[in-house]
Amino acid sequence: MATLLEQLRSMTTVVADTGDINSIEKFKPQDSTTNPSLIAAAAAQPEYADIVDGVLRQARIDAGTGATDDEVAKLAFKSLAVAFGKKILEIVPGRVSTEVDARLSFDEEGSIAAAKDIIAQYDKAGISRDRVLIKLASTWEGIKAAEKLELEGIHCNLTLLFGLHQAIACAEAKVTLISPFVGRILDWYKKDTGKEYTGAEDPGVKSVTTIFNYYKKFDYKTVVMGASFRNIGEIEELAGCDLLTIAPKLLAELDATEGELPKKLDAAHAKTLDIQKIPMDKATFDAMHAEDRMAKDKLQEGIDGFSKALVDLEKLLSKRLSELDK
Template identity: 25%
Template sequence: MSPSPTTSLLAQIRGLLTIDVDSMDPAFAARYSTPLKFCDMTSNQALVHAQADLVSKDSEESGDFEQDVVDLLTVLLAKEVYPHLTGNVHAQTSPSAAHDTQKTVDHARKLVSRFGEQGIPKNRVCIKIPATPESLLACRELQNEGIQTLATCLFSLPQAVAASQAGCVYVAPYFNELRVHFEPGLWKEYADPKTEHPMSAVILSIVHTFREIGSKTLVMPARFVSSLFVIALTSLTPNHITIGGPILDALAALPALSLDSFAPPAAATAVFPHAIASDREVTRKLVDALDIFGKKEMETRELVGAFVCRRLADDK
Protein backbone atom coordinates (compact mmCIF):
# COMPACT_ATOMS: atom_id res chain seq x y z
CA MET A 1 0.00 0.00 0.00
CA SER A 2 1.41 3.37 -0.99
CA PRO A 3 1.81 5.99 1.71
CA SER A 4 -0.51 8.99 1.75
CA PRO A 5 0.82 11.95 -0.24
CA THR A 6 0.68 13.97 3.00
CA THR A 7 2.69 11.43 4.99
CA SER A 8 6.26 12.52 5.65
CA LEU A 9 9.18 10.16 5.50
CA LEU A 10 9.62 10.59 9.21
CA ALA A 11 6.04 9.51 9.83
CA GLN A 12 6.48 6.59 7.46
CA ILE A 13 9.60 5.33 9.20
CA ARG A 14 7.89 5.79 12.56
CA GLY A 15 5.33 3.29 11.35
CA LEU A 16 8.06 0.77 10.70
CA LEU A 17 10.22 1.03 13.81
CA THR A 18 10.76 2.99 17.02
CA ILE A 19 12.43 6.37 16.61
CA ASP A 20 14.44 8.03 19.38
CA VAL A 21 15.71 11.61 19.35
CA ASP A 22 19.48 12.03 19.26
CA SER A 23 19.51 15.66 20.33
CA MET A 24 19.41 17.63 23.55
CA ASP A 25 17.65 20.53 21.86
CA PRO A 26 14.07 20.39 23.20
CA ALA A 27 12.83 22.31 20.17
CA PHE A 28 13.40 19.28 17.98
CA ALA A 29 11.69 16.92 20.39
CA ALA A 30 8.71 19.26 20.75
CA ARG A 31 8.44 19.87 17.01
CA TYR A 32 8.09 16.21 16.13
CA SER A 33 6.29 14.79 19.16
CA THR A 34 2.78 15.26 17.75
CA PRO A 35 0.86 13.03 17.36
CA LEU A 36 3.50 10.50 18.48
CA LYS A 37 6.24 11.03 21.04
CA PHE A 38 9.79 9.82 20.77
CA CYS A 39 10.72 6.80 22.88
CA ASP A 40 14.21 7.72 24.13
CA MET A 41 16.58 10.66 24.00
CA THR A 42 20.17 9.66 23.38
CA SER A 43 23.12 11.84 24.33
CA ASN A 44 26.89 12.12 24.34
CA GLN A 45 29.57 14.67 25.15
CA ALA A 46 29.47 16.14 21.65
CA LEU A 47 25.73 16.76 21.84
CA VAL A 48 26.08 18.36 25.26
CA HIS A 49 28.79 20.66 23.91
CA ALA A 50 26.76 21.55 20.84
CA GLN A 51 23.76 22.57 22.90
CA ALA A 52 25.88 24.49 25.41
CA ASP A 53 27.67 26.27 22.57
CA LEU A 54 24.31 27.22 21.05
CA VAL A 55 23.22 28.79 24.34
CA SER A 56 26.56 30.59 24.57
CA LYS A 57 26.23 32.06 21.06
CA ASP A 58 22.68 33.19 21.74
CA SER A 59 23.92 34.85 24.91
CA GLU A 60 26.78 36.59 23.12
CA GLU A 61 24.34 38.01 20.59
CA SER A 62 22.05 39.29 23.31
CA GLY A 63 25.01 40.77 25.17
CA ASP A 64 23.92 39.53 28.60
CA PHE A 65 25.22 36.06 29.32
CA GLU A 66 24.52 36.07 33.06
CA GLN A 67 20.90 37.16 32.60
CA ASP A 68 20.38 34.51 29.94
CA VAL A 69 21.66 31.86 32.34
CA VAL A 70 19.46 33.19 35.15
CA ASP A 71 16.46 33.04 32.82
CA LEU A 72 17.30 29.49 31.78
CA LEU A 73 17.79 28.47 35.41
CA THR A 74 14.40 29.98 36.25
CA VAL A 75 12.75 27.96 33.50
CA LEU A 76 14.52 24.71 34.36
CA LEU A 77 13.59 25.01 38.03
CA ALA A 78 9.97 25.67 37.08
CA LYS A 79 10.06 22.71 34.71
CA GLU A 80 10.80 20.42 37.66
CA VAL A 81 7.60 21.56 39.36
CA TYR A 82 5.47 21.65 36.21
CA PRO A 83 4.39 17.96 36.33
CA HIS A 84 2.80 18.59 39.70
CA LEU A 85 0.60 21.47 38.50
CA THR A 86 -2.76 21.75 36.80
CA GLY A 87 -2.32 25.47 36.13
CA ASN A 88 0.57 27.78 35.36
CA VAL A 89 4.24 28.09 36.09
CA HIS A 90 5.28 31.64 36.95
CA ALA A 91 8.43 33.64 36.29
CA GLN A 92 9.15 37.26 37.15
CA THR A 93 10.60 39.94 34.92
CA SER A 94 13.77 41.71 36.01
CA PRO A 95 13.26 44.41 38.64
CA SER A 96 15.80 46.49 36.74
CA ALA A 97 13.16 46.86 34.00
CA ALA A 98 10.30 47.76 36.35
CA HIS A 99 10.12 51.36 35.15
CA ASP A 100 10.69 50.59 31.47
CA THR A 101 7.66 49.34 29.57
CA GLN A 102 9.51 48.02 26.53
CA LYS A 103 12.24 46.25 28.50
CA THR A 104 9.58 44.56 30.61
CA VAL A 105 7.70 43.45 27.50
CA ASP A 106 10.90 42.15 25.90
CA HIS A 107 11.93 40.19 28.98
CA ALA A 108 8.47 38.68 29.36
CA ARG A 109 8.46 37.54 25.73
CA LYS A 110 11.90 36.05 26.18
CA LEU A 111 10.83 34.09 29.26
CA VAL A 112 7.77 32.73 27.47
CA SER A 113 10.01 31.69 24.57
CA ARG A 114 12.41 29.93 26.94
CA PHE A 115 9.52 28.02 28.50
CA GLY A 116 8.36 27.00 25.04
CA GLU A 117 11.82 25.64 24.28
CA GLN A 118 11.42 23.42 27.33
CA GLY A 119 8.04 22.12 26.21
CA ILE A 120 5.89 24.36 28.40
CA PRO A 121 3.30 26.17 26.23
CA LYS A 122 2.42 29.84 26.49
CA ASN A 123 -1.01 29.07 27.91
CA ARG A 124 0.65 27.40 30.92
CA VAL A 125 3.01 30.30 31.64
CA CYS A 126 2.23 33.43 33.65
CA ILE A 127 4.70 36.29 33.87
CA LYS A 128 4.92 38.12 37.18
CA ILE A 129 5.44 41.85 36.68
CA PRO A 130 5.95 44.52 39.38
CA ALA A 131 2.93 46.81 39.61
CA THR A 132 4.59 50.07 38.59
CA PRO A 133 2.77 52.40 36.15
CA GLU A 134 5.22 51.57 33.38
CA SER A 135 5.07 47.83 33.94
CA LEU A 136 1.29 47.77 34.09
CA LEU A 137 1.33 49.24 30.58
CA ALA A 138 3.55 46.29 29.68
CA CYS A 139 0.97 43.94 31.19
CA ARG A 140 -1.71 45.35 28.92
CA GLU A 141 0.48 44.90 25.84
CA LEU A 142 1.43 41.36 26.82
CA GLN A 143 -2.15 40.36 27.59
CA ASN A 144 -3.14 41.58 24.13
CA GLU A 145 -0.51 39.20 22.74
CA GLY A 146 -1.95 36.28 24.69
CA ILE A 147 0.76 36.26 27.36
CA GLN A 148 -0.67 35.83 30.85
CA THR A 149 0.48 38.31 33.48
CA LEU A 150 0.36 38.71 37.24
CA ALA A 151 0.80 42.08 38.95
CA THR A 152 3.21 41.57 41.84
CA CYS A 153 4.76 43.89 44.46
CA LEU A 154 1.20 45.10 45.00
CA PHE A 155 0.20 46.91 48.18
CA SER A 156 -2.90 48.97 47.41
CA LEU A 157 -6.36 48.98 45.91
CA PRO A 158 -5.44 51.53 43.19
CA GLN A 159 -2.60 49.28 42.01
CA ALA A 160 -5.00 46.34 41.89
CA VAL A 161 -7.65 48.24 39.93
CA ALA A 162 -5.02 49.43 37.46
CA ALA A 163 -3.84 45.83 37.03
CA SER A 164 -7.42 44.73 36.43
CA GLN A 165 -7.83 47.44 33.80
CA ALA A 166 -4.62 46.19 32.17
CA GLY A 167 -6.22 42.75 31.91
CA CYS A 168 -3.88 40.92 34.28
CA VAL A 169 -4.92 37.35 35.03
CA TYR A 170 -3.88 37.75 38.67
CA VAL A 171 -2.99 40.37 41.22
CA ALA A 172 -0.76 39.28 44.10
CA PRO A 173 -1.14 41.68 47.02
CA TYR A 174 1.62 41.18 49.58
CA PHE A 175 0.26 40.41 53.03
CA ASN A 176 3.63 41.29 54.52
CA GLU A 177 6.19 43.53 52.91
CA LEU A 178 9.03 41.58 51.36
CA ARG A 179 11.71 42.61 53.86
CA VAL A 180 10.18 40.66 56.76
CA HIS A 181 11.38 37.47 55.06
CA PHE A 182 14.97 38.69 55.31
CA GLU A 183 14.75 40.66 58.57
CA PRO A 184 12.41 38.70 60.88
CA GLY A 185 12.64 41.41 63.52
CA LEU A 186 10.39 43.58 61.36
CA TRP A 187 7.54 41.08 61.58
CA LYS A 188 4.75 42.09 63.92
CA GLU A 189 2.49 39.44 65.43
CA TYR A 190 -1.26 40.01 65.60
CA ALA A 191 -3.76 38.20 67.81
CA ASP A 192 -6.37 38.35 65.03
CA PRO A 193 -4.64 39.09 61.71
CA LYS A 194 -7.84 39.20 59.66
CA THR A 195 -9.10 42.23 61.60
CA GLU A 196 -5.87 43.77 62.93
CA HIS A 197 -3.30 43.39 60.14
CA PRO A 198 -3.39 46.51 57.91
CA MET A 199 -3.11 44.49 54.71
CA SER A 200 -6.22 42.49 55.56
CA ALA A 201 -8.25 45.62 54.87
CA VAL A 202 -6.45 46.19 51.58
CA ILE A 203 -6.92 42.63 50.38
CA LEU A 204 -10.55 42.51 51.46
CA SER A 205 -11.19 45.76 49.60
CA ILE A 206 -9.60 44.32 46.46
CA VAL A 207 -11.71 41.16 46.67
CA HIS A 208 -14.95 43.10 47.15
CA THR A 209 -14.14 45.78 44.58
CA PHE A 210 -13.34 43.20 41.93
CA ARG A 211 -16.65 41.50 42.61
CA GLU A 212 -18.54 44.78 42.41
CA ILE A 213 -17.00 45.81 39.08
CA GLY A 214 -17.16 42.29 37.64
CA SER A 215 -13.40 42.02 37.18
CA LYS A 216 -12.08 38.76 35.74
CA THR A 217 -8.72 39.32 37.43
CA LEU A 218 -8.09 36.79 40.19
CA VAL A 219 -6.75 37.74 43.61
CA MET A 220 -3.75 35.70 44.79
CA PRO A 221 -2.32 37.03 48.08
CA ALA A 222 1.32 36.23 48.84
CA ARG A 223 4.05 36.71 51.46
CA PHE A 224 3.08 34.92 54.66
CA VAL A 225 5.29 34.24 57.65
CA SER A 226 3.01 31.95 59.67
CA SER A 227 0.11 29.56 59.27
CA LEU A 228 -2.04 31.95 61.30
CA PHE A 229 -1.78 34.48 58.48
CA VAL A 230 -2.91 31.86 55.97
CA ILE A 231 -6.00 31.17 58.06
CA ALA A 232 -6.72 34.89 58.17
CA LEU A 233 -6.33 35.26 54.41
CA THR A 234 -8.58 32.29 53.74
CA SER A 235 -11.35 34.09 55.61
CA LEU A 236 -11.02 37.04 53.20
CA THR A 237 -12.10 34.72 50.34
CA PRO A 238 -9.50 35.49 47.66
CA ASN A 239 -9.50 33.34 44.53
CA HIS A 240 -6.06 31.85 45.16
CA ILE A 241 -3.41 31.86 47.83
CA THR A 242 0.25 31.07 47.21
CA ILE A 243 2.10 29.42 50.10
CA GLY A 244 5.80 28.72 50.67
CA GLY A 245 7.25 25.31 51.51
CA PRO A 246 7.80 25.70 55.29
CA ILE A 247 4.25 26.95 55.82
CA LEU A 248 2.88 24.13 53.67
CA ASP A 249 4.69 21.74 56.01
CA ALA A 250 3.25 23.51 59.02
CA LEU A 251 -0.30 23.43 57.66
CA ALA A 252 0.01 19.75 56.78
CA ALA A 253 1.01 18.98 60.36
CA LEU A 254 -1.95 20.83 61.88
CA PRO A 255 -5.46 19.37 62.35
CA ALA A 256 -8.43 20.80 60.48
CA LEU A 257 -10.30 23.69 62.07
CA SER A 258 -13.99 24.40 62.42
CA LEU A 259 -15.50 26.37 59.55
CA ASP A 260 -16.10 29.25 61.96
CA SER A 261 -12.35 29.86 61.90
CA PHE A 262 -12.68 30.97 58.28
CA ALA A 263 -15.65 33.29 58.76
CA PRO A 264 -15.11 36.67 57.06
CA PRO A 265 -14.79 39.83 59.17
CA ALA A 266 -18.15 40.92 60.59
CA ALA A 267 -18.03 44.43 59.13
CA ALA A 268 -16.33 43.96 55.80
CA THR A 269 -17.31 47.33 54.38
CA ALA A 270 -16.10 49.16 57.47
CA VAL A 271 -12.48 48.50 56.58
CA PHE A 272 -12.72 49.95 53.06
CA PRO A 273 -11.76 53.53 54.02
CA HIS A 274 -8.53 52.20 55.52
CA ALA A 275 -7.70 50.01 52.55
CA ILE A 276 -5.93 52.66 50.51
CA ALA A 277 -2.60 53.38 52.17
CA SER A 278 -0.87 56.70 51.64
CA ASP A 279 1.00 56.97 48.37
CA ARG A 280 4.20 57.42 50.34
CA GLU A 281 3.83 54.11 52.18
CA VAL A 282 2.87 52.15 49.06
CA THR A 283 5.79 53.67 47.20
CA ARG A 284 8.17 52.80 50.04
CA LYS A 285 7.11 49.15 50.04
CA LEU A 286 7.25 48.91 46.26
CA VAL A 287 10.70 50.50 46.01
CA ASP A 288 11.97 48.28 48.82
CA ALA A 289 10.63 45.11 47.17
CA LEU A 290 12.22 46.02 43.85
CA ASP A 291 15.50 46.75 45.64
CA ILE A 292 15.50 43.36 47.37
CA PHE A 293 14.57 41.47 44.21
CA GLY A 294 17.23 43.41 42.32
CA LYS A 295 19.92 42.47 44.84
CA LYS A 296 18.88 38.81 44.73
CA GLU A 297 18.98 38.86 40.93
CA MET A 298 22.47 40.41 41.03
CA GLU A 299 23.65 37.79 43.54
CA THR A 300 22.42 35.05 41.21
CA ARG A 301 24.20 36.67 38.27
CA GLU A 302 27.38 36.83 40.35
CA LEU A 303 27.05 33.12 41.12
CA VAL A 304 26.77 32.43 37.40
CA GLY A 305 29.79 34.60 36.65
CA ALA A 306 31.88 32.95 39.36
CA PHE A 307 30.94 29.50 38.11
CA VAL A 308 31.91 30.38 34.55
CA CYS A 309 35.24 31.84 35.71
CA ARG A 310 36.03 28.66 37.64
CA ARG A 311 35.22 26.52 34.64
CA LEU A 312 37.39 28.65 32.36
CA ALA A 313 40.26 28.43 34.84
CA ASP A 314 39.87 24.64 35.05
CA ASP A 315 40.00 24.36 31.26
CA LYS A 316 43.35 26.16 31.03
Protein backbone atom coordinates in the same frame (compact mmCIF):
# COMPACT_ATOMS: atom_id res chain seq x y z
CA MET B 1 -10.66 16.10 61.72
CA ALA B 2 -9.20 17.45 58.47
CA THR B 3 -6.03 19.53 58.61
CA LEU B 4 -6.12 23.26 57.95
CA LEU B 5 -4.36 22.65 54.64
CA GLU B 6 -6.99 20.14 53.52
CA GLN B 7 -9.80 22.53 54.46
CA LEU B 8 -8.07 25.47 52.79
CA ARG B 9 -7.81 23.52 49.55
CA SER B 10 -11.60 23.09 49.53
CA MET B 11 -12.16 26.85 49.19
CA THR B 12 -8.90 28.34 47.85
CA THR B 13 -6.37 27.30 45.21
CA VAL B 14 -3.14 26.57 47.09
CA VAL B 15 0.09 27.59 45.37
CA ALA B 16 3.66 26.86 46.47
CA ASP B 17 5.86 29.93 46.87
CA THR B 18 9.26 28.37 46.25
CA GLY B 19 11.91 27.40 43.73
CA ASP B 20 12.65 24.27 45.76
CA ILE B 21 11.49 21.39 43.60
CA ASN B 22 11.67 18.91 46.50
CA SER B 23 9.16 20.99 48.47
CA ILE B 24 6.84 21.17 45.47
CA GLU B 25 6.95 17.39 45.12
CA LYS B 26 6.13 17.03 48.82
CA PHE B 27 3.12 19.34 49.02
CA LYS B 28 1.74 18.87 45.48
CA PRO B 29 0.24 22.36 45.02
CA GLN B 30 -1.96 23.29 42.06
CA ASP B 31 0.46 26.01 40.90
CA SER B 32 3.88 27.35 41.84
CA THR B 33 5.39 30.82 41.97
CA THR B 34 9.02 31.86 41.92
CA ASN B 35 10.88 35.14 42.22
CA PRO B 36 14.53 36.20 41.79
CA SER B 37 15.36 35.63 45.47
CA LEU B 38 13.85 32.12 45.43
CA ILE B 39 15.62 31.18 42.19
CA ALA B 40 18.94 32.49 43.52
CA ALA B 41 18.50 30.45 46.70
CA ALA B 42 17.60 27.30 44.76
CA ALA B 43 20.48 27.76 42.31
CA ALA B 44 22.95 27.77 45.22
CA GLN B 45 21.80 24.36 46.45
CA PRO B 46 23.93 21.34 45.41
CA GLU B 47 20.90 19.22 44.47
CA TYR B 48 20.07 21.59 41.61
CA ALA B 49 23.62 21.76 40.21
CA ASP B 50 22.61 19.74 37.13
CA ILE B 51 19.95 22.31 36.19
CA VAL B 52 22.34 25.23 36.70
CA ASP B 53 25.23 23.57 34.88
CA GLY B 54 23.03 22.60 31.94
CA VAL B 55 21.86 26.19 31.53
CA LEU B 56 25.44 27.49 31.77
CA ARG B 57 26.75 25.06 29.15
CA GLN B 58 23.98 26.03 26.74
CA ALA B 59 24.62 29.72 27.39
CA ARG B 60 28.31 29.19 26.62
CA ILE B 61 27.33 27.74 23.24
CA ASP B 62 24.76 30.47 22.54
CA ALA B 63 27.15 33.28 23.51
CA GLY B 64 29.77 32.09 21.06
CA THR B 65 33.53 32.06 21.24
CA GLY B 66 35.14 35.07 22.81
CA ALA B 67 32.34 35.75 25.30
CA THR B 68 33.53 36.44 28.85
CA ASP B 69 32.28 34.50 31.86
CA ASP B 70 30.27 37.55 32.94
CA GLU B 71 28.64 37.83 29.51
CA VAL B 72 27.75 34.12 29.50
CA ALA B 73 26.38 34.41 33.06
CA LYS B 74 24.11 37.33 32.08
CA LEU B 75 22.77 35.25 29.19
CA ALA B 76 22.36 32.17 31.41
CA PHE B 77 20.40 33.93 34.12
CA LYS B 78 17.69 34.77 31.57
CA SER B 79 17.19 31.04 30.99
CA LEU B 80 17.66 29.77 34.53
CA ALA B 81 14.22 30.76 35.87
CA VAL B 82 12.63 29.12 32.82
CA ALA B 83 14.70 25.97 33.42
CA PHE B 84 13.35 25.79 36.97
CA GLY B 85 9.89 26.61 35.65
CA LYS B 86 9.97 23.73 33.19
CA LYS B 87 11.05 21.35 35.96
CA ILE B 88 8.26 22.62 38.23
CA LEU B 89 5.68 22.10 35.47
CA GLU B 90 6.60 18.41 35.40
CA ILE B 91 5.19 18.25 38.95
CA VAL B 92 2.33 20.73 39.29
CA PRO B 93 -0.83 20.27 37.20
CA GLY B 94 -1.42 24.01 36.84
CA ARG B 95 0.78 27.04 36.21
CA VAL B 96 4.17 28.43 37.09
CA SER B 97 4.95 32.13 37.50
CA THR B 98 8.26 33.34 36.05
CA GLU B 99 9.47 36.86 36.76
CA VAL B 100 10.70 39.53 34.39
CA ASP B 101 14.02 41.17 35.37
CA ALA B 102 13.14 43.51 38.26
CA ARG B 103 15.61 46.06 36.89
CA LEU B 104 13.07 46.68 34.10
CA SER B 105 10.25 47.58 36.50
CA PHE B 106 9.95 51.16 35.21
CA ASP B 107 10.61 50.25 31.57
CA GLU B 108 7.38 49.31 29.79
CA GLU B 109 8.90 48.30 26.45
CA GLY B 110 11.84 46.54 28.07
CA SER B 111 9.44 44.54 30.23
CA ILE B 112 7.39 43.54 27.18
CA ALA B 113 10.51 42.38 25.34
CA ALA B 114 11.73 40.38 28.36
CA ALA B 115 8.31 38.79 28.84
CA LYS B 116 8.20 37.73 25.19
CA ASP B 117 11.67 36.22 25.53
CA ILE B 118 10.51 34.16 28.52
CA ILE B 119 7.38 32.99 26.69
CA ALA B 120 9.43 32.12 23.59
CA GLN B 121 11.57 29.79 25.73
CA TYR B 122 8.48 28.04 27.08
CA ASP B 123 6.99 27.91 23.56
CA LYS B 124 10.19 26.28 22.29
CA ALA B 125 9.87 23.66 25.03
CA GLY B 126 6.32 22.88 23.88
CA ILE B 127 4.70 24.33 27.02
CA SER B 128 1.31 25.96 26.57
CA ARG B 129 0.99 29.64 27.40
CA ASP B 130 -1.96 28.72 29.60
CA ARG B 131 0.52 27.11 32.00
CA VAL B 132 2.76 30.17 32.40
CA LEU B 133 2.23 33.47 34.20
CA ILE B 134 4.67 36.30 33.56
CA LYS B 135 5.42 38.17 36.77
CA LEU B 136 5.81 41.93 36.57
CA ALA B 137 6.14 44.56 39.30
CA SER B 138 2.97 46.61 39.89
CA THR B 139 4.45 49.90 38.74
CA TRP B 140 2.37 51.91 36.28
CA GLU B 141 4.80 50.83 33.55
CA GLY B 142 4.61 47.18 34.60
CA ILE B 143 0.82 47.27 34.57
CA LYS B 144 0.72 48.89 31.13
CA ALA B 145 3.18 46.27 29.84
CA ALA B 146 0.92 43.53 31.21
CA GLU B 147 -2.12 45.10 29.54
CA LYS B 148 -0.43 44.81 26.13
CA LEU B 149 0.89 41.30 26.83
CA GLU B 150 -2.56 40.05 27.83
CA LEU B 151 -3.90 41.22 24.45
CA GLU B 152 -1.36 38.87 22.85
CA GLY B 153 -2.43 35.89 24.96
CA ILE B 154 0.46 36.18 27.43
CA HIS B 155 -0.98 35.85 30.93
CA CYS B 156 0.46 38.03 33.69
CA ASN B 157 0.88 37.95 37.47
CA LEU B 158 1.36 41.45 38.89
CA THR B 159 3.58 41.26 41.94
CA LEU B 160 4.96 43.67 44.57
CA LEU B 161 1.40 44.91 45.03
CA PHE B 162 0.70 46.84 48.22
CA GLY B 163 -2.05 49.39 47.53
CA LEU B 164 -5.64 49.48 46.31
CA HIS B 165 -4.62 51.87 43.50
CA GLN B 166 -2.25 49.22 42.12
CA ALA B 167 -4.97 46.56 42.34
CA ILE B 168 -7.56 48.72 40.56
CA ALA B 169 -5.12 49.60 37.77
CA CYS B 170 -4.36 45.89 37.30
CA ALA B 171 -8.05 45.00 37.10
CA GLU B 172 -8.71 47.80 34.60
CA ALA B 173 -5.78 46.48 32.54
CA LYS B 174 -7.45 43.03 32.55
CA VAL B 175 -4.40 41.21 33.91
CA THR B 176 -4.90 37.56 34.81
CA LEU B 177 -3.79 37.64 38.44
CA ILE B 178 -2.39 39.90 41.16
CA SER B 179 -0.19 39.02 44.15
CA PRO B 180 -0.74 41.43 47.07
CA PHE B 181 2.05 41.00 49.65
CA VAL B 182 0.44 40.39 53.03
CA GLY B 183 3.53 39.90 55.18
CA ARG B 184 5.50 42.78 53.78
CA ILE B 185 2.59 45.13 54.54
CA LEU B 186 2.57 43.81 58.11
CA ASP B 187 6.33 44.35 58.37
CA TRP B 188 5.99 48.00 57.38
CA TYR B 189 3.21 48.76 59.86
CA LYS B 190 4.98 47.02 62.74
CA LYS B 191 8.11 49.05 62.06
CA ASP B 192 6.19 52.30 61.55
CA THR B 193 3.90 52.03 64.58
CA GLY B 194 5.78 49.73 66.96
CA LYS B 195 2.57 47.73 67.41
CA GLU B 196 1.83 44.03 67.09
CA TYR B 197 -1.08 42.93 64.90
CA THR B 198 -3.00 39.65 64.84
CA GLY B 199 -6.01 38.13 63.11
CA ALA B 200 -8.31 40.37 61.12
CA GLU B 201 -6.49 43.47 62.45
CA ASP B 202 -3.34 42.55 60.51
CA PRO B 203 -2.86 45.39 57.96
CA GLY B 204 -1.83 42.92 55.25
CA VAL B 205 -4.99 40.88 55.83
CA LYS B 206 -7.07 44.07 55.73
CA SER B 207 -5.47 45.11 52.44
CA VAL B 208 -6.15 41.82 50.66
CA THR B 209 -9.68 41.67 52.06
CA THR B 210 -10.38 45.16 50.68
CA ILE B 211 -8.98 44.26 47.26
CA PHE B 212 -10.88 40.95 47.12
CA ASN B 213 -14.18 42.62 48.01
CA TYR B 214 -13.60 45.43 45.49
CA TYR B 215 -12.92 42.95 42.68
CA LYS B 216 -15.95 40.80 43.43
CA LYS B 217 -18.25 43.81 43.95
CA PHE B 218 -17.50 45.09 40.45
CA ASP B 219 -17.15 41.72 38.67
CA TYR B 220 -13.51 42.04 37.67
CA LYS B 221 -12.10 38.89 36.09
CA THR B 222 -8.62 39.44 37.56
CA VAL B 223 -8.10 37.02 40.43
CA VAL B 224 -6.42 37.67 43.78
CA MET B 225 -3.53 35.56 45.07
CA GLY B 226 -2.43 36.57 48.56
CA ALA B 227 1.35 36.22 48.97
CA SER B 228 4.24 36.79 51.39
CA PHE B 229 2.86 35.37 54.63
CA ARG B 230 4.52 35.66 58.03
CA ASN B 231 2.32 33.15 59.91
CA ILE B 232 -0.59 30.78 59.36
CA GLY B 233 -2.91 33.19 61.16
CA GLU B 234 -2.76 35.49 58.14
CA ILE B 235 -3.59 32.56 55.88
CA GLU B 236 -6.55 31.53 58.04
CA GLU B 237 -7.97 35.07 57.85
CA LEU B 238 -7.86 34.93 54.04
CA ALA B 239 -9.46 31.49 53.59
CA GLY B 240 -11.73 31.79 50.57
CA CYS B 241 -9.39 34.07 48.61
CA ASP B 242 -9.09 32.99 44.95
CA LEU B 243 -5.53 31.73 45.47
CA LEU B 244 -2.90 31.86 48.20
CA THR B 245 0.80 31.28 47.49
CA ILE B 246 2.47 29.82 50.57
CA ALA B 247 6.08 29.02 51.49
CA PRO B 248 6.93 25.36 52.29
CA LYS B 249 7.44 26.04 56.01
CA LEU B 250 3.91 27.40 56.40
CA LEU B 251 2.44 24.67 54.17
CA ALA B 252 3.96 22.14 56.55
CA GLU B 253 2.48 23.96 59.55
CA LEU B 254 -0.98 24.04 57.96
CA ASP B 255 -0.66 20.35 57.12
CA ALA B 256 0.23 19.52 60.72
CA THR B 257 -2.59 21.57 62.31
CA GLU B 258 -6.17 20.40 62.87
CA GLY B 259 -9.15 22.61 63.70
CA GLU B 260 -12.07 24.37 62.11
CA LEU B 261 -11.22 26.70 59.22
CA PRO B 262 -14.15 29.02 58.44
CA LYS B 263 -14.37 30.75 55.08
CA LYS B 264 -13.51 34.42 55.62
CA LEU B 265 -13.63 35.83 52.07
CA ASP B 266 -16.78 35.29 50.03
CA ALA B 267 -17.64 36.72 46.61
CA ALA B 268 -21.40 36.65 47.24
CA HIS B 269 -20.98 38.62 50.46
CA ALA B 270 -18.78 41.16 48.67
CA LYS B 271 -21.65 41.89 46.28
CA THR B 272 -23.74 43.19 49.18
CA LEU B 273 -21.12 45.67 50.42
CA ASP B 274 -21.35 49.42 49.90
CA ILE B 275 -18.13 50.11 47.98
CA GLN B 276 -17.41 53.19 45.91
CA LYS B 277 -15.82 52.61 42.51
CA ILE B 278 -12.63 54.59 41.85
CA PRO B 279 -11.93 55.61 38.22
CA MET B 280 -8.24 54.93 37.56
CA ASP B 281 -5.82 56.77 35.28
CA LYS B 282 -2.12 57.59 35.62
CA ALA B 283 -2.76 60.86 37.46
CA THR B 284 -5.00 59.13 40.00
CA PHE B 285 -2.55 56.24 40.32
CA ASP B 286 0.37 58.59 40.94
CA ALA B 287 -1.59 60.67 43.45
CA MET B 288 -2.77 57.64 45.43
CA HIS B 289 0.71 56.13 45.34
CA ALA B 290 2.28 59.33 46.65
CA GLU B 291 -0.24 59.42 49.51
CA ASP B 292 0.30 55.76 50.48
CA ARG B 293 3.67 55.77 52.27
CA MET B 294 3.58 52.04 52.86
CA ALA B 295 2.92 51.14 49.21
CA LYS B 296 5.52 53.63 47.99
CA ASP B 297 8.18 52.36 50.40
CA LYS B 298 7.53 48.65 49.92
CA LEU B 299 7.28 48.78 46.11
CA GLN B 300 10.69 50.43 45.77
CA GLU B 301 12.18 48.21 48.47
CA GLY B 302 10.87 45.12 46.70
CA ILE B 303 12.25 46.19 43.34
CA ASP B 304 15.62 46.96 44.92
CA GLY B 305 15.65 43.61 46.73
CA PHE B 306 14.81 41.56 43.65
CA SER B 307 17.33 43.55 41.58
CA LYS B 308 20.06 42.79 44.13
CA ALA B 309 19.11 39.09 44.05
CA LEU B 310 19.59 39.11 40.28
CA VAL B 311 23.02 40.72 40.60
CA ASP B 312 23.97 38.10 43.19
CA LEU B 313 22.65 35.34 40.93
CA GLU B 314 24.71 36.60 37.99
CA LYS B 315 27.81 36.57 40.23
CA LEU B 316 27.01 33.02 41.38
CA LEU B 317 26.61 31.88 37.77
CA SER B 318 29.85 33.55 36.70
CA LYS B 319 31.73 31.82 39.55
CA ARG B 320 30.12 28.48 38.71
CA LEU B 321 31.03 28.91 35.06
CA SER B 322 34.69 29.47 35.87
CA GLU B 323 34.63 26.22 37.88
CA LEU B 324 33.06 24.34 34.97
CA ASP B 325 35.73 25.61 32.60
CA LYS B 326 38.60 24.27 34.73
